[in-house]
Amino acid sequence: MLGLNQTDSDLNVIISQKLPNYEIIEEIGHGTYGKVFLSRFKVNGDHRAIKYIQYSSNPALQQQIHKEIIIHKALKHVNIIQVFEVADLPPVCTLLVMELASGGELFDRIEPDVGLEEQLTHFYFFQLIRAVEYLHGQGVCHRDLKPENILLDVDGNLKLTDFGFSTIFRHQNKRRMLETACGTPVYMAPEVMKRYYDGEQVDLWSAGIILYVLLVGNTPWEEPTERDKDFAKFIREGPCGLVEGSWQNLSNEVKDLLCNILRFDPKERFTLSKIKNHPWFQQSNPLLSPKGLCANPEQLAMKFVKHIKSSPIDYIMDLNDDESRQVFPALSQPDPLYKFSQDISMKEISFSQPYDITPGNRHSQPLLPPLSANTPGQKYNWFMRYFSCHRLTRFYSKSHETVILKKLKDILQSLLVQFKVNGSKITFSTVDKHKCPLNGEISILKASNDVRIVVYKRNKGDPLEFKRFYKMFIEHVRDLIIENNCN
Known part of the structure; x- marks a missing residue:
């Protein structure tokens, strides 16, 4: 039986048999349930990631993985990591060919307690909302939007990934409320813990927390419960009670948008349509092309560099190095840092x-x-x-x-x-x-x-x-x- 104790050469043979159009370059990652290989697509020379996932001893895990793959493979959007091919070797493992995010993680480029300037924040929030809008249009909610799940392509465009907790909330025009408590606590909407919530609204709450982190470089609280003193203050004073400290340097428009996204009552929370029609979201941004992608990767990169140089730690960029x-x-x-779920971890x-x-x-x-x-x-x-x-x-x-x-x-x-x-x-x-x-x-x-x-x-x-x-x-x-x- 194929297992993780197999040599890389054994796995290479199996992968080459199931995915003959791919040349394995080498292993680039591993975990408890599998390995990841860098590969070259022989048709056009593109580099892609091939993930080998073993689940022979865990049928429940196999079912959970297949659910994630079915959802993810059906998604086709420029701001979502693409799944190119899937090869099953039942009941042992699955081979997953995915887009390689050459730019790494967005939040690896953000200074703690500093954040990004508003133009950069607007660029990435715009692309995040586009990805979420597409998901919701397909009847899918992500349920684990957070920094680790936001990657970048070679030009610095946002790529959303990790659909392990995603689910269908609408099918054939029939909606359902969700009941599984899952996600990452600091980014979870408070109603998730009540086990009866609207999938669209919890994603928008998480997007609001991400917007906060992009702007400030920190999270507003550790978990959305009254045990957390910062969240308790938020409950007492409302969203606008957050406007202090680093927020003093933010524009009134973005503060207003955040106050309306982070409404405790989901019925009062901004919908996707209201977010898109908000003046801050609607503003012109020279970093965005007419198609909503990066208009100038060099300018985007230099804005990051300039912002980091002005932060407390002076990073010296020697471009001749x-x-x-x-x-x-x-x-x-991304490897989920910590996920709370009553289901499979x-x-x-x-x-x-x-x-x-x-x-x-x-x-x-x-x-x-x-x-x-x-x-x-x-x-x-x-x-x-x-x-x-x-x-x-x-x-x-x-x-x-x-x-x-x-x-x-x-x-x-x-x-x-x-x-x-x-x-x-x-x-x-x-x-x-x-x-x-x-x-x-x-x-x-x-x-x-x-x-x-x-x-x-x-x-x-x-x-x-x-x-x-x-x-x-x-x-x-x-x-x-x-x-x-x-x-």
Whole structure:
């Protein structure tokens, strides 16, 4: 029987038999229930992700996966990760061919407690609402809209993914109310816990929380219950009670939109139509093309860079640095950080981390290098050329590797963070302020004879919380950092 103890060569043979039009390049992710491979589509040379999911010992898991695949495969929209092909090997596994999100996760590029300028926020909220509008038009609600499920394509366009909790709320013009409590607490609408809710309205609530996070760089509360003091204040004072602190710098129009999306009573909450007709949503945005896609990837990337440079940590962007031009593609299905559900937990099914192409690994060249600006007939990758998200969580040091390693271990021990050391790499596991898992690794790489690069990489967890953890770490290693090279 095929299993995860099979060698990669065995799996390659099976995949090549079931998907003959694909050439396997290598494994780029794995989890409890399977692996993910980077592949090349022989017909046109496109890179795609092939996910191998094993469920032979779990019939209930098989049923849940098939439900997700049926829904996801039927969706065709420019702002939703596409499923190209599905190959079943019953009762053992499923092979899923999906679009590769080369731009990684949107929230990997956002500073905690800083957020984005309104023009950038408008660009991504516009595309998110377009994706949600399409979903609802198909009678589907997502039920787990959150940062980890928002990816980017090569031009920086939004791509929605992970339909593990999605369901049909309307079929043949017949609607039904939903009763399963599921999702991620901080993004869940309060009525979900009552187990009787409208699928469209809970998605719009989650979109409102995402809009808040895009603008402010933080979540308004940890969970939508009165046990949470911030949410309790929200209940007492209403949505406009949130307008304080970072909100003072926001326009009145976007504050008004948020106040109306985050209505506690679903009947008073803005509908999709009202969101689309709101003046803030309707405003002109030079980043958007007439088709609602990125009009200028270079300009989009530079806006990110400019915003990050003005934030508390000064990230230096050396555009002549070859390493900064490397592409870090994300797999098409984020790994759910924490999901509350009375049904099957899907947290071990998805594999989302970008393939790590950092200096010092076995690849001498980037796996998916940006094209030359002069390459005829091909599209130059401006967005990834200017803005690689991995630059945001690393620093340079002239200290010896053993000195750096000892310092990192001492800090982790002082913070009571569990970790393991394997050569020049440390893997760690902790929880964030929401008590959700936050796992990652720290690698010490050789940049030159006397300079080391220390790279922090998130394996699981909220991207903003990971960067908050990184910033806390940076305060403890200032003595190791080469000034003006911390990025």
